[in-house]
Amino acid sequence: MVTGQTTVLAADVPFPPTVEDFFLPSIVPWGGDGVWFTKITLLLWASVAILIIFFLVSYRKPQLVPGKKQWLAESVYGFVRNNIAVEMIGREGVRFAPYLTTLFSFILLMNLWGIIPFAQISPNSHIAFPAVLAVISWVLFIYVGFRKHGIGYLKVALVPPAPWFILPILVPIEFFSNFIVRPFSLAIRLFANMFAGHMLLLVFTLGGFAMINQNLWLAPVSVLSWLMTIALTFLDFAIIVLQAYIFTVLTASYVQGSLVEGH
Amino acid sequence: MAISYLVAGMVVWGGIGWLVDQWLGTKGIAMGIGAVVGGAAGVYLIARRLGA
Numbered sequence: 043m044v045t046g047q048t049t050v051l052a053a054d055v056p057f058p059p060t061v062e063d064f065f066l067p068s069i070v071p072w073g074g075d076g077v078w079f080t081k082i083t084l085l086l087w088a089s090v091a092i093l094i095i096f097f098l099v100s101y102r103k104p105q106l107v108p109g110k111k112q113w114l115a116e117s118v119y120g121f122v123r124n125n126i127a128v129e130m131i132g133r134e135g136v137r138f139a140p141y142l143t144t145l146f147s148f149i150l151l152m153n154l155w156g157i158i159p160f161a162q163i164s165p166n167s168h169i170a171f172p173a174v175l176a177v178i179s180w181v182l183f184i185y186v187g188f189r190k191h192g193i194g195y196l197k198v199a200l201v202p203p204a205p206w207f208i209l210p211i212l213v214p215i216e217f218f219s220n221f222i223v224r225p226f227s228l229a230i231r232l233f234a235n236m237f238a239g240h241m242l243l244l245v246f247t248l249g250g251f252a253m254i255n256q257n258l259w260l261a262p263v264s265v266l267s268w269l270m271t272i273a274l275t276f277l278d279f280a281i282i283v284l285q286a287y288i289f290t291v292l293t294a295s296y297v298q299g300s301l302v303e304g305h
Numbered sequence: 306m307a308i309s310y311l312v313a314g315m316v317v318w319g320g321i322g323w324l325v326d327q328w329l330g331t332k333g334i335a336m337g338i339g340a341v342v343g344g345a346a347g348v349y350l351i352a353r354r355l356g357a
Contacts, residue, residue: 202353211318211346219313227309295306 057252059244064167064237082165089151089165093144119143122290130294131301138297141182142290149175149232150286156239157275157282164282167236169229172289176229179293184221187300198302220299228292235285239278246271307351314347315340 056063066080100115108116122143127135152171156164165171187195200216201209250267253260322339326332 202350204349204353208346208349211342212350214317214321215310215314215343215346215350218317219309223309223313 055248055251055255057248059241059248063244064163064240066163081161081163082168085155085161085163086152086165086171089148089155093147093151118147122146126287126290126294130291131298134301135294135298138294142294145175145179145293146286146290149289150283153236153282153286156236156243157278162243163240164236166232167240169233172229172232172236173225175232175289176225179228179289179296180225182293183224183296183300186297190301195300199300224296228289232285232289235281239281242274243271243278246274307355310350310354311344311347314343314345314350316343318343318346 066082068079069081069084070079096111097115100111104112119139123136123139126146127139127142129135131138149166152166153164155161156167184195187199191198199220200213202212202216204212246267250264250271253267254264319336319340322336323333325335325339329335
């Protein structure tokens with residue numbers, strides 16, 4: 043049921059791929075038009091279910107000498123806690139480690155669908171998903187800031203250490219940069235990387251078919267194109283991990299910015 | 306972070322300059338001044354916030 047795209051490798055391959063290729067058909071037979079249950083929906087639910095079940099099972103009976111599952115879960119949590127939360131925020135960062143771990147593993151898994159056979163598209167290539175995650179991070183660091191400083195958070199966030207006569211120029215920049223640009227840059231960075239990754243793989247896969255269908259003499263080039271697809275899949279894997287890491291690190295860094303002591 | 310300040314500076318003050326252009330009917334002079342001032346302020350902010 044999820045092999046929809048990959049089986050359509052017949053004579054007339056649509057090329058070049060377009061944005062339309064990201065909007066997949068419904069995968070349930072009932073409901074007709076406008077049905078929202080697509081592969082993307084399935085992958086989202088699967089991601090949530092996999093993460094919940096994985097962490098519940100891994101931590102159900104924790105052993106002193108961890109088994110494989112417990113080792114993996116502890117490694118992920120330990121990595122985010124020590125190398126992101128504490129590294130970026132300091133000792134207070136431990137409080138945020140559970141959320142940051144959830145965020146990191148969720149984004150990582152959602153991104154990974156982009157190169158997992160038969161899934162082969164990441165839900166994060168639809169901007170709605172990164173956008174919601176970015177809004178959560180945005181609300182989080184603003185909430186943490188007001189919680190810590192009260193109304194004085196506005197001063198911490200908006201008023202840089204500078205002579206008073208330059209402040210009228212600087213404060214609007216701080217406001218724009220800290221409260222408006224941040225959620226957009228978070229969302230767009232993740233979305234664009236996942237979108238481009240999927241698009242690249244589509245171009246090289248479908249391009250191979252387009253060429254071989256045009257002229258059999260182009261077959262070697264087609265094979266080259268498919269080899270490129272494999273190479274790019276590895277590149278995409280690196281980007282997938284990197285983007286999950288960056289999103290989490292930036293969220294931690296914004297929280298850290300909300301927690302700094304006033305000047 | 307640094308790039309965000311630089312871009313934000315030019316966008317905010319360039320944008321305000323553009324509004325002034327619309328208001329006064331000048332063709333891009335205020336926007337140009339705004340973008341330069343904003344860029345400079347962005348550099349200054351980076352130095353203050355992220356530098357020493």
